[in-house]
Amino acid sequence: MFWPKSFNVRNRLVLLGLVIIVIMILAALLAPLLTPYDPFLHHLDEGLSRPSWSHPLGQDRFGRDILARMLYGARISLWVGVSTALVSLMIGMMIGAAAGFLGGAFDEILTRVIDILLAFPGILLALVLMALLGPSLNNVILALCLVGWVGYARLARAQVLSIRERTYITAARSIGATQKRIICSHILPNILPPLLVEATFGIGGAIVGEAGLSFLGFGVQPPTPSWGAMLNEGRQFLLIAPHLTTFPGLAIMLVVLGFNFFGDGLRDMLDPRL
Amino acid sequence: MGRYLLKRLILLVPTVLGVLTLVFLFRPLIPGDPIDFMLGETAQPADRASLRHAFHLDRPLHEQYLIFLRQALCGDLGQSIHARRPVKRMIAERIPATVELTLAAALVAVLIAVPAGVLSALHKDSWVDNGAMLFAMLGVAMPNFWLGPLLIMFFSIYLGWFPVSGHGGLAHLVLPALTLGTAMAAILTRMTRSSMLEVLKEDYITTARAKGLSERVVIWKHAFRNGCIPILTLVGLQLGGLLAGSIITETIFSWPGIGRLTITAIYSRDYPLLQGCVITISFTYILINLLTDLAYGLSDSRIRLGREPVA
Numbered sequence: 001m002f003w004p005k006s007f008n009v010r011n012r013l014v015l016l017g018l019v020i021i022v023i024m025i026l027a028a029l030l031a032p033l034l035t036p037y038d039p040f041l042h043h044l045d046e047g048l049s050r051p052s053w054s055h056p057l058g059q060d061r062f063g064r065d066i067l068a069r070m071l072y073g074a075r076i077s078l079w080v081g082v083s084t085a086l087v088s089l090m091i092g093m094m095i096g097a098a099a100g101f102l103g104g105a106f107d108e109i110l111t112r113v114i115d116i117l118l119a120f121p122g123i124l125l126a127l128v129l130m131a132l133l134g135p136s137l138n139n140v141i142l143a144l145c146l147v148g149w150v151g152y153a154r155l156a157r158a159q160v161l162s163i164r165e166r167t168y169i170t171a172a173r174s175i176g177a178t179q180k181r182i183i184c185s186h187i188l189p190n191i192l193p194p195l196l197v198e199a200t201f202g203i204g205g206a207i208v209g210e211a212g213l214s215f216l217g218f219g220v221q222p223p224t225p226s227w228g229a230m231l232n233e234g235r236q237f238l239l240i241a242p243h244l245t246t247f248p249g250l251a252i253m254l255v256v257l258g259f260n261f262f263g264d265g266l267r268d269m270l271d272p273r274l
Numbered sequence: 275m276g277r278y279l280l281k282r283l284i285l286l287v288p289t290v291l292g293v294l295t296l297v298f299l300f301r302p303l304i305p306g307d308p309i310d311f312m313l314g315e316t317a318q319p320a321d322r323a324s325l326r327h328a329f330h331l332d333r334p335l336h337e338q339y340l341i342f343l344r345q346a347l348c349g350d351l352g353q354s355i356h357a358r359r360p361v362k363r364m365i366a367e368r369i370p371a372t373v374e375l376t377l378a379a380a381l382v383a384v385l386i387a388v389p390a391g392v393l394s395a396l397h398k399d400s401w402v403d404n405g406a407m408l409f410a411m412l413g414v415a416m417p418n419f420w421l422g423p424l425l426i427m428f429f430s431i432y433l434g435w436f437p438v439s440g441h442g443g444l445a446h447l448v449l450p451a452l453t454l455g456t457a458m459a460a461i462l463t464r465m466t467r468s469s470m471l472e473v474l475k476e477d478y479i480t481t482a483r484a485k486g487l488s489e490r491v492v493i494w495k496h497a498f499r500n501g502c503i504p505i506l507t508l509v510g511l512q513l514g515g516l517l518a519g520s521i522i523t524e525t526i527f528s529w530p531g532i533g534r535l536t537i538t539a540i541y542s543r544d545y546p547l548l549q550g551c552v553i554t555i556s557f558t559y560i561l562i563n564l565l566t567d568l569a570y571g572l573s574d575s576r577i578r579l580g581r582e583p584v585a
Contacts, residue, residue: 115285116292119560120552121518124536128552131540132300132311208417212522215419216537228419235423235526242427249420256415 014265020258028074037065039072039225048241058243060233066244070251073225076137077207077255084144084206085199091145092152093188093195099153100160101183110153117150123212130218140219144209148202155198159191193270200263204256211252227252282567286560291343293556297549298342302335312355312545325355329546351550356542361550365532369554371441372531375454375523376516378447380509382455383462388505390459391466392498395474406463413460418519422453422526439528450527454519458512465508466501473501510566514559 027034037055043063051058057066099110117125129143163169164187172182211228213219220226222233227248234244301308308331309322325331330338345352351361394406429449430438436449473479474497482492521533528534532551539547 112288112292115289116296119289119293119556119563120296121514121521121555121559123518123521124552124555127521127536127540128300128548131548204415211417212419216522216525218540231420231423238423238427239431245420245423245427249417249424252417252420253412253415256417257411260411260415 011265011269013261014269017258017261017263017265020254021262024074024255024258025078027071028078031068031071031075035065035068035071037068039064039068040223048237048244050241051243057247058241060230060244061237061241066230066247069225069230070227070247073227073230073248074251074255076220076224076226077210077252080137080141080144080210081203081207081255081259084141084148084209085202087141087145088148088202088206089152089195089199092149092154093156093191095149096153096156096158097160097183097187097191100157101164101179101187107157110157114150114154117147122147123209126209126213127216127218130213135218135221137220137224140210140213143213144206147209148206151202152195152198155195156191159194160187163187163190194267197263197267197270200259200266204259204263207255207259208252279568282564286564289560290557293560294343294346294553295339297552297556298339300549301545308545312543314543346553351553352546354547355544357544357547361547364535364547365550365554368530368532368535371529372517372520372524372533374447375450375520375529375531376513378451379453379455379458379516379519379523380513382451383458383512384509386455386459387462387466391463391505392470392493394463394467395470396493398471403467406467410460410463410467413456413463416456418453418457419522419526421456422449422523425449425453426526439526441528441530446527450523450529453526454516454523457519458509458516461512462505462508466505469501469504470497473497476500506569507566510562510569513566514562517555517559517562 041064043059046059046063047061049055049059049063055065055067057070060066060069095110099107126143126147129146130139133139133143169182169186172186177185210219211226211231214226214228215232217229217232219228222229230248231245231252234241234246234248237244308329309317309325313321313325330341333341349362351365353359354361354364357364390406390409394403397403426438426449429435436445440446479492479497482496483489487496517533520529520531521536523529524531524533525537532554536548536551536555538544539551
């Protein structure tokens with residue numbers, strides 16, 4: 001098992017990150033229990049109301065409860081973050097590991113493809129893809145995955161290149177282990193820890209990516225609640241209703257901080273050299 | 275160094291061709307008719323046919339590709355559908371504003387990060403260090419599409435110090451540069467701190483102190499000079515990130531740069547303009563990375579002499 005003995009929840013950074021992540025997940029899952037309001041229901045006469053006892057985070061221009069929209073928006077953010085990171089990880093790991101292990105023309109082609117994709121700023125590529133594919137939740141995930149797998153592939157390739165020369169791989173070969181067995185039992189489990197750390201940061205990155213696309217109007221479309229879209233909407237009312245911008249941004253920052261803390265702590269625990 | 279430069283330039287050729295190919299492939303790979311994307315599904319058949327001919331879409335794919343490559347490599351980015359002006363000229367008009375914003379953001383980042391990182395390293399585990407590290411953590415986690423509106427809210431609306439948006443004098447530049455530069459400042463602060471901590475442990479620093487040099491000379495002349503090589507490399511690498519971040523920052527502050535032009539091209543479904551913007555931004559990105567590599571090569575004798583650095 002790759003999990004080191006040094007894993008212990010006393011690590012304050014991981015714990016803090018974990019607490020933020022768990023609170024966010026619980027808030028997203030228990031949204032219907034935590035708020036009595038429908039995130040889609042308009043109360044036009046109460047539009048742009050400031051925070052109050054009945055609406056702790058206030059109401060948007062259509063009178064929708066901001067807390068309810070943020071809780072339901074957390075579902076979108078976490079879903080996009082986790083699914084994008086997982087799919088990108090799987091694709092990147094398989095392609096990168098295959099290139100590193102097989103070498104030759106496949107490796108050469110992959111290196112060039114990675115160079116080409118890295119020549120585009122990630123947000124630009126995602127934006128163009130969203131503009132061409134059309135805005136929808138699935139397209140957001142697809143665009144972010146198409147941009148995101150490259151980093152994992154590069155990391156997986158570098159890891160495999162380093163691991164395949166180790167003596168335990170030579171030993172496995174010498175006792176007649178098949179290539180499939182070497183890859184599945186020896187290489188993949190050993191390249192997984194750094195990739196998991198990268199995926200933890202990737203979740204935060206994907207959440208910001210989704211919010212950024214929605215902020216620009218190319219992500220999740222109204223009336224579906226999305227933190228980025230809420231921020232963009234609130235920007236028009238900065239003067240009279242600053243709470244519309246403040247809370248969704250705070251939520252994005254907190255969840256990204258949570259995943260960054262968790263990733264930092266995880267890296268420290270999984271890498272004994274640090 | 276010459277060999278290294280030549281190798282990097284040769285490797286650039288497939289990357290440039292690959293970028294152009296990918297930009298070309300956006301059109302045929304994306305589901306639906308590109309004419310629908312540009313004109314909408316309700317366009318008149320005559321307009322559709324005219325546009326199809328103008329973009330050579332009535333020719334086989336390989337011919338379209340060769341025409342596109344030839345034009346792009348000659349610097350011909352076509353004509354904007356809506357503005358009916360050459361794309362190259364439209365982009366050239368916007369580049370100075372983006373360069374101005376990007377360089378200002380980099381300057382802001384360095385001005386914040388270097389003192390913060392050095393002080394943080396000198397006073398390790400003190401409240402200064404903790405404050406700088408808190409800034410570094412928050413700066414990285416805070417998306418610029420939130421920071422921008424927050425800065426507008428505080429400095430423009432409440433204090434009235436800076437204009438809300440637009441392009442003009444120095445006052446217009448402050449908030450966009452802060453918005454764009456904060457994340458870079460956060461990353462640089464961490465890097466400066468760790469780089470200075472490494473250098474401060476070196477023997478030559480002890481020697482410099484033993485010689486009786488003043489602390490200011492030891493820190494800025496001996497420690498910082500050696501510690502700033504990785505910082506400079508990171509500044510170069512982050513410039514590409516600033517270019518990407520400028521897309522959102524320019525939109526928030528109505529800054530007339532290439533990032534905002536890209537968003538305008540997408541909103542107005544102006545495909546030639548979008549292609550031109552993507553190619554320009556990507557090529558600039560490649561150029562920045564190349565210059566960073568070369569600058570790194572100049573500072574590392576193993577690369578300068580054409581040897582592979584030892585891992």
